[in-house]
Amino acid sequence: MLGIATTVLLATGAFRSTAPATWRAPGARCGAPALPGQVVDVTTVDMGPGVMAGPNARTPMSGGPGWYGMRLMRLAGHPDTVAAGVVSLRVFNTGALTHEVVVLPLSAGQSAGERPAGPSGRVDEAGSLGEVSRSCAAGAGDGITSGATGWTTVTLQPGRYELVCNFPGHYTAGMYTELDVTP
Template sequence: MSVNRPRGIWLVAGAVAALVLGIATTVLFAATGAFRGSAPAAWRGPGTQCSAPALKGHVVDVPVGDMMGGMTGRPHWRTPGPGRQGMGTMYLRAAPSTVPAGLVSLRVVNVGALPHEVVVLPLSAGQAAGERPTGSDGKVSEAGSLGEASRSCGAGTGNGITPGTTAWTTLTLQPGRYELVCNFPGHYMAGMYTELDVTR
């Protein structure tokens, strides 16, 4: 029991530090106006709400959220193990999780209370979602990224998907395994990753 205790303490401490870093960064960005939308009026609904237009190819719905305002309003705790690191106080899912190769559109809806993003990264053979190392900034390397959805009420790259809004991106994906991640500081370690499989 004493052998596992230090590892457990470090896992909890790391998860708490990642969450604090993620929240602090989000508050800083919000205070400086980095997340203020420049969304076209055509995509805005009531308040700051918006939805995606008709998307091309196979559409994958990607809800993202956090314990501050997710679907249940409660943390979604994950057990550390292969393909999982830290505690899942945030989440990112893909439905469906398997699509045919070709044109694929990701429709990302932020149902949480913090800004998020979705970056598409290839998974190498033997690598599982959630196993990427994080740097001192609480982020994973985006080397090899195939694209992202991080523009509130718009397509492609932006400053983050604000709560209650939608972002999207359309990519041509070859057969293989991909990892969808939120790469805001600390969000990956807090559980924001999932696998997307692309078949022939």
Template sequence: MSAPRLRGGRLVALLATAAVALGIATTGLLAAAGAFRGPASAARCTVPALPGRVVDVTTADMGRGMMGGAGPYGMGMMRLSTSPAAVGAGTVSLRVFNAGARPHEVVVLPLPAGQATGQRAIGADGEVDESGAVGEASRSCGADSGDGIASGATGWTTLTMQPGRYELLCNLPWHYAAGMYAELDVTGR
């Protein structure tokens, strides 16, 4: 191999290493400055003592910077998780924390026998039919319906739930298609 070619290869490797180091340093500085947290206006909420069995629901997305602007988003780019995944029938409170960068909501729909989560038909508007919903948490720092739970905020709702399978989902445009759903099983008392 000739000397100029060898020097060119070393130069490319050196530049690639410098670019990776710069990327890591920039990411560290942005994280330290809080660039990956929600907006400052989305302060954490004080959640009152909730009645019944409490289910913690977390909504998450990969953030505006990684996913760009408007949807539709790819599968698995967003998620919704519950803890616990099963509770007894009766009074159930959902405490929903938005760990993502975008607003989210949680709509509670009965899950028909034989149907798995994530199988609902999605309309041209990117939403599923909410007919038959038994509740919703979509108010930042408040109970029940609102305009969406802001990044870093918590919303909640308290429901009287019968035994069965329920799908918890975010029904903001294209969020369901991007993976924002989870099953909650309600057992006999």
């Protein structure tokens, strides 16, 4: 009976609210306010502090096999395609480590995950269109701590974009995803 009753309530809109509500991910210690435009939910995932390789780690840039490609860390965005215009990124950190999300344009023929990391373990942020790196707040800061949410709003033109965590070593560990923007 509970399944039928729940279905009826869902069908009639009984669970809908007429006022914009604060969004909070399950398990989050803070939520995001109602955000303008299309909202892309980005989740950060990591395997905890032991996932980070030391200074002698093998990566595509160092020419060795190593752990690269295992994607021990990742970003997941939903939806992964939005229309051009105002887009809000709402980032929830499910991992144990502190993260950020930077919006970078992808050039023609470039795929997510192909940017070279420098000696610092970070990629070049030139051309960045926005950043989410404040816990429980909007914009840039010191990072989104475990269990926290951060957000920002940007205006995106049609094209392909890469969302990256640019904390040292996180990009090469797999923290990137593509966001496509249609006309």
